Amino acid sequence: MPALQPPASANHHKVVVVGAGAAGIATVASLIAREPSLDIALIDPAEVHYYQPGWTMVGAGVFDAPSTARAMASVIPRGVRWVKAKVRTFDPSGQSVTLEDGRVISYEQLVVCSGLKLDWEAIDGLVDTLGRNGVTSNYRFDLAPYTWELVRKLKQGRALFCQPPMPIKCAGAPQKALYLSCDHWLRSGRLGAVKASFFNAGAVLFGVPDYVPALMGYIDKYGVNLSYSHRLTAVDGPNQRATFICTLPDGSTQTRTEPFDMLHVVPPQSAPDFIRQSPLADAAGWVDVDPHTLRHRRFGNIHALGDVASTSNAKTAAAARKQAPVVANNVLVALGRLQSLAHYDGYGSCPLTVERGKIVLAEFTYGGKVAPSFPHWLLDGCKPTRLAWLLKAKLLPPLYWYGMLKGREWLVRPKPLANEASQ
Incomplete structure (x- = not known):
């Protein structure tokens, strides 16, 4: 009979994972699937876990908002210690993190997947008018239903849709809102009376x-x-005016103010402050990792994935789904439990909802190389198809909740690093 392991210290764990979003839960689930007895602590203060890719569909009246949310406790794998707190600082040399309440948690391996910061305050006047005066965003759970309310009620006028500078979470989401809104106005005979603009x-x-x-x-x-x-710089909600800075071909800029009846905003995005100000960050503020192994370039017992990583892939849930098994594998290599490093190829996917019932399924790896998951005769991702819509609307949500978050690596089993000729 094997000897029982001693109980883990309340402030020391084999593996500490920071962030319980899609990347964090998927990574923990993949670790547990490989090593069920592994001592893991997961640090995140949130009470609710969201299926964020569903918010575009909420904003189009296809999903209801509650279907995209579940209690955090219900998605954390059994046996994982949930530390319900925020991280304040990192100490890579001391192999520890300090929480906002002053507690220090040490680790042998650290995984950082804290997501990114939506900087609503960076646009003057925006915070004061979000959720009213016709100003909305599918980038927030509580606002996506307001998007659909505005789309349904708008009979005529100007609808503005905005996209901030890259990088952002799901680069296709700003125009998904545009297409689905326009499709509704077209089907209801209002497109023309409603004039849409994309900035x-x-x-x-x-x-x-x-x-x-x-x-x-x-x-x-x-x-x-x-x-x-x-670039959107200011919103005057009561007077329904949006101000943009336009960069001209010669590099000069000019200010442009546009009236609106509906304004869909996507805020500028950056690494969270506690990441940008940490020793883990690169010059741009993201966690500085090797793009293939996802291991930190300077600290060998730290990995990062998801939106906060410095990798050049699209910041999507599909990317996190591919990255999580790679990180799980490579953490276990670092712990001496596995032999071969795994390789991430930069895969990302963006199901571009161009109309209700059809999607352009963009799939690509590093360098913008098209990387379809399906044979061309079945699904041509460069064209709008109903099959891709069924994938997005019917298959991806259960795949997320019952596959990705449960450590079931359907179609995303990691490939050994040595198999890549480019390495």
Whole structure:
């Protein structure tokens, strides 16, 4: 009969995971699937876990908001210690983290997946008007239903949709809101009376060129006024005015103010303050990791994944789903439990909801290389298809709750690093 392990100290664990979002829960679940007795602490103060990819569908009246939320306690794998607190600082040399209440928790291996910061305050006047005066955002659980309310009620006028500078969580989400709203107005005979505009801080509609033709087809279909190099800087809610800074080809800028009846805002995004100010951060504030192993470049017993990692992949739940098994594998290699390092190829996916019932399923790896999960004859991701919509609307939510968060690595089993010819 094997000897019983001594109980873990309240302030020391083999593995400490910071962040219980999609990346954190998936990583813990993948670790437990490989080593059921592994001593893990998961640090996160949140009471609720959200399926954030569903908020676009809430904003279009397809999902109801409660279906995208579950109690955090219900998704944390059994046997994992939940430390319900915020992290204040990291001490890599002392192999510990300090919590906001002053407690210190030490570790042998640290995994950081704290997500990113939605900087609502960076846009003047925005916080005071969110959720009223026609100002909304699908990037918040409580506001996505207001998006659908505005779309349903708007009979005529100007609807503005904005996209901030990269990087952001789910780069396609700002235009998903645009397309689904326009589709509703088209089906209800209001498109034309409702005029839609898309203000993009970037220089292209989508970062992977293969998918742009299909998307431009919908921009034309909906008669969207498309403006590049426009960054939202201020919102006057009571007077329904949005102010943009436009960067001209010569690098100079000019201010432009636009009236609106509906304004869908996506805030600027950055690494959380406690990450940016830590020894783990690179010059841009993200956790500085090797893009393939997801191990920290300077601290060998630290890994990071999800939105907070410095990797150049799209910041999506699909990326986290691929990254989690890689990190789980590589943490166990670092602990001496496994032999071969695993490899992440930069996979990300963005199901672009171009109309109710059809999706352009963008899938790509590092460098914008198209990486379809399905054979071309079954699903051509560069074209809008009903099958991709069924995948998004019917299959992905249960795959998230009962697959990804349970350590079931369907189609995402990690590949050994040595198998990659590029390494």
